Amino acid sequence: MAIGLAFSCFFRLLVGKKLPKEAAAYLPDEVKVKALPEKVIVEKIVEKEKKIEAPRQNAAALHKDGALAFLALLQREGRLVDFLRESLDDHQDADIGVAARDVHRGCKKVLDQHLSFEPVMPGEEDTKVSVPKGFDPAEVRLIGEAKGEPPYRGTLRHHGWRVVDAKLPTLAEGVDRSVIAPAEVEV
Amino acid sequence: MKILGIDLGTTNSALAMGDDDGARAVSIAQVVGPGEVAERPTLPSFLLLPSDVEVAPAQLALPWSGPLRYAVGAFARDRGAELPHRLVSSAKSWLCNPSIDRTSQVLPFSGAQREVEFDGERVSPVNASARYLAHLRAAWDDANPDDPAEEQDVLVTVPASFDAVARELTVVAAREAGFAKVTLLEEPQAAFYAYLAARGERWRDDLKPGDVVLVCDIGGGTTDFSLIEVADDGGSLALERIAVGDHILLGGDNMDLALAAIVQRDLGKPIDTMQQRALVHSCRRAKETLLEDNAPEKLPIAILGRGSKLIGGTLRGEVTRAAAEAMLVDGFFPVVGADARTERRRAGGLREMGLPYAHDPAITRHLAEFLGRFERMPTAVLFNGGVMKADKLRTRIVELLRTWCGRDVRVLAGADLDLAVALGAAHYGRVRRGKGVRIRGGTARAYYIGIESAMPAIPGFAAPVKALCVAPQGLEEGSTVELPDDELGLVVGETAMFRFFAAATRKQDTAGTLVDADIEGLAELDPVEKQVDDPDRKPGELVPVRLEAHVTELGTLELWCVARDNRGRWKLEYSVRERS
Numbered sequence: 001m002a003i004g005l006a007f008s009c010f011f012r013l014l015v016g017k018k019l020p021k022e023a024a025a026y027l028p029d030e031v032k033v034k035a036l037p038e039k040v041i042v043e044k045i046v047e048k049e050k051k052i053e054a055p056r057q058n059a060a061a062l063h064k065d066g067a068l069a070f071l072a073l074l075q076r077e078g079r080l081v082d083f084l085r086e087s088l089d090d091h092q093d094a095d096i097g098v099a100a101r102d103v104h105r106g107c108k109k110v111l112d113q114h115l116s117f118e119p120v121m122p123g124e125e126d127t128k129v130s131v132p133k134g135f136d137p138a139e140v141r142l143i144g145e146a147k148g149e150p151p152y153r154g155t156l157r158h159h160g161w162r163v164v165d166a167k168l169p170t171l172a173e174g175v176d177r178s179v180i181a182p183a184e185v186e187v
Numbered sequence: 188m189k190i191l192g193i194d195l196g197t198t199n200s201a202l203a204m205g206d207d208d209g210a211r212a213v214s215i216a217q218v219v220g221p222g223e224v225a226e227r228p229t230l231p232s233f234l235l236l237p238s239d240v241e242v243a244p245a246q247l248a249l250p251w252s253g254p255l256r257y258a259v260g261a262f263a264r265d266r267g268a269e270l271p272h273r274l275v276s277s278a279k280s281w282l283c284n285p286s287i288d289r290t291s292q293v294l295p296f297s298g299a300q301r302e303v304e305f306d307g308e309r310v311s312p313v314n315a316s317a318r319y320l321a322h323l324r325a326a327w328d329d330a331n332p333d334d335p336a337e338e339q340d341v342l343v344t345v346p347a348s349f350d351a352v353a354r355e356l357t358v359v360a361a362r363e364a365g366f367a368k369v370t371l372l373e374e375p376q377a378a379f380y381a382y383l384a385a386r387g388e389r390w391r392d393d394l395k396p397g398d399v400v401l402v403c404d405i406g407g408g409t410t411d412f413s414l415i416e417v418a419d420d421g422g423s424l425a426l427e428r429i430a431v432g433d434h435i436l437l438g439g440d441n442m443d444l445a446l447a448a449i450v451q452r453d454l455g456k457p458i459d460t461m462q463q464r465a466l467v468h469s470c471r472r473a474k475e476t477l478l479e480d481n482a483p484e485k486l487p488i489a490i491l492g493r494g495s496k497l498i499g500g501t502l503r504g505e506v507t508r509a510a511a512e513a514m515l516v517d518g519f520f521p522v523v524g525a526d527a528r529t530e531r532r533r534a535g536g537l538r539e540m541g542l543p544y545a546h547d548p549a550i551t552r553h554l555a556e557f558l559g560r561f562e563r564m565p566t567a568v569l570f571n572g573g574v575m576k577a578d579k580l581r582t583r584i585v586e587l588l589r590t591w592c593g594r595d596v597r598v599l600a601g602a603d604l605d606l607a608v609a610l611g612a613a614h615y616g617r618v619r620r621g622k623g624v625r626i627r628g629g630t631a632r633a634y635y636i637g638i639e640s641a642m643p644a645i646p647g648f649a650a651p652v653k654a655l656c657v658a659p660q661g662l663e664e665g666s667t668v669e670l671p672d673d674e675l676g677l678v679v680g681e682t683a684m685f686r687f688f689a690a691a692t693r694k695q696d697t698a699g700t701l702v703d704a705d706i707e708g709l710a711e712l713d714p715v716e717k718q719v720d721d722p723d724r725k726p727g728e729l730v731p732v733r734l735e736a737h738v739t740e741l742g743t744l745e746l747w748c749v750a751r752d753n754r755g756r757w758k759l760e761y762s763v764r765e766r767s
Binding site: 069072085086095102103114167170174 | 222223224
């Protein structure tokens with residue numbers, strides 16, 4: 001039996017074919033897993049990944065929860081999701097304007113309560129500014145071709161926004177953040 | 188040691204911190220949405236006691252507590268509007284309402300239906316106040332682990348109109364919240380201290396001896412007046428609080444509701460609870476905008492659609508400046524004479540128990556009555572409370588005062604109208620340490636106990652009750668008055684109970700003065716009582732006693748019975764049980 005299997009393995013390997021099933025029993029321990037039935041393999045791999053990736057996934061989940069919680073805040077105070085999900089096609093500008101005022105007021109309140117902003121680059125828009133040497137490209141986006149070394153002279157098109165202070169709500173654990181707004185049932 | 192100034196408000200509470208450098212407001216972490224905790228400048232004084240299906244405990248978790256079955260603050264107020272049967276509001280007004288037992292579990296109040304089976308938790312007015320204070324304490328401790336609140340100098344403000352019983356209950360609530368020792372301060376005085384702190388030494392240029400300052404404090408739910416007199420004290424200025432008004436349950440919330448009712452009528456369509464709430468919010472904004480100087484002609488008001496269809500379901504209304512002025516300025520602040528008095532509606536035979544809301548919505552009539560009762564007219568006015576942000580309301584009051592006084596009345600520039608009381612309390616803590624001028628005044632009322640006069644019984648007539656003054660007005664903190672000897676006795680083994688009265692307008696009475704209990708100006712409070720147990724004495728023995736009144740350093744009033752043979756002293760307790 002072993003001789004037959006050995007020859008079978010020899011020739012199959014020689015012509016680049018897969019080994020017979022029976023050969024799996026002779027594989028070293030650490031390789032063996034892969035020879036197990038397909039369903040089990042998937043589970044095992046997922047489990048392994050989970051263990052290794054745990055911290056990163058956690059961070060991603062936290063980012064997601066944070067983003068969803070902020071969206072929930074904008075929805076609760078300013079009905080932003082309702083507004084964006086509604087089609088504007090069937091409504092007059094005046095009606096949209098009336099609703100938009102309230103959405104604006106509510107969402108602005110959320111921004112005012114939790115974030116404070118300042119321009120990245122002080123100065124009037126549409127005036128000449130100088131981009132100094134050693135500037136951070138993440139802070140200043142150059143439009144068009146900059147020649148030579150900074151400082152560059154240019155026109156300030158948008159002063160940019162920087163959040164100088166973010167006091168975001170602390171989130172309690174065990175709350176499903178995917179519910180941006182709960183269904184409301186009057187009883 | 189730091190100073191914590193706590194404004195335990197009817198609708199909003201605030202916290203300020205004082206130290207050697209001055210005082211500043213402290214923002215308060217609280218649940219602001221389901222499972223969201225954030226800091227807000229004030230803590231709305233609302234307590235929500237939901238069932239698990241209404242709000243999950245995990246959604247009410249605080250960073251220092253884990254999941255909770257109740258919430259106080261912004262989310263409690265907002266979610267509570269949808270669950271009114273679970274919401275405790277205006278706990279402070281219940282604290283001074285003698286028609287209920289303030290230590291029994293009656294809140295959320297359900298009026299005549301309160302005997303009906305209720306599946307939820309109820310708390311006492313004292314406990315509700317304790318929870319607001321406990322939250323402030325926990326929020327402070329969480330943010331300042333090195334300076335725990337109970338080790339600081341804590342001042343809690345109370346309305347000037349709070350009587351001895353309501354003050355005592357506030358101290359009890361503070362103790363329940365874990366503050367072993369708090370000092371009480373009257374809110375209008377706190378507002379005045381905030382003014383003093385904001386003006387620095389310049390207040391001495393604002394005010395001269397002979398000036399009388401009206402502190403006009405109109406908050407969300409209550410209106411409170413006080414008079415502070417400026418006197419010459421050997422060349423320097425001295426301040427004395429000379430009068431306090433009654434507790435008037437009337438404030439900005441009434442105005443917002445009144446305005447909302449107009450808009451709702453014009454809409455001609457029914458709106459639901461949540462839209463109603465949104466409308467009241469819009470009306471508060473409209474009130475502030477339309478009562479500014481240079482206000483627009485009218486303000487559009489939109490009530491967004493209730494379902495997820497926002498624009499399609501939006502209702503549009505508007506408030507005109509004329510309507511707002513007619514309703515708010517002329518309705519709540521009508522032009523009246525100095526001799527105007529409030530209109531009292533006669534109580535019906537059967538009246539549902541509840542908060543004693545003011546029957547007369549005219550704040551100016553309440554003001555005229557207050558000034559008339561004390562026969563003093565102010566020379567300056569200091570505004571406090573959110574309502575006073577409205578230019579036209581301030582203007583109306585100033586104009587009326589000018590008419591009444593026949594001369595100009597100056598407006599003192601105060602601090603932030605929402606945070607002044609907490610800031611002033613923190614500043615007062617500094618004054619107690621010798622930094623700045625102190626407002627004198629002592630107790631705002633004189634207190635009396637009822638004594639049945641000895642006379643032959645006449646069928647059908649109760650023996651007339653005399654009121655014996657035990658604590659005159661103006662007792663300073665830490666002072667004690669002894670009553671002249673009289674024929675009072677306690678029976679060992681029995682509960683001695685005395686009827687208890689207070690008067691704000693009887694400065695002339697001194698300890699021992701005897702007046703008729705039904706005299707004008709005397710208001711009956713909860714009775715005081717004491718069960719006298721003394722193992723050294725025989726039950727039934729009559730112990731001759733004399734009375735002693737003591738104003739504690741905290742600002743509460745204690746009444747003591749001292750045995751004339753000096754073999755014991757008993758403190759009379761305020762009985763806050765429900766009275767029929």
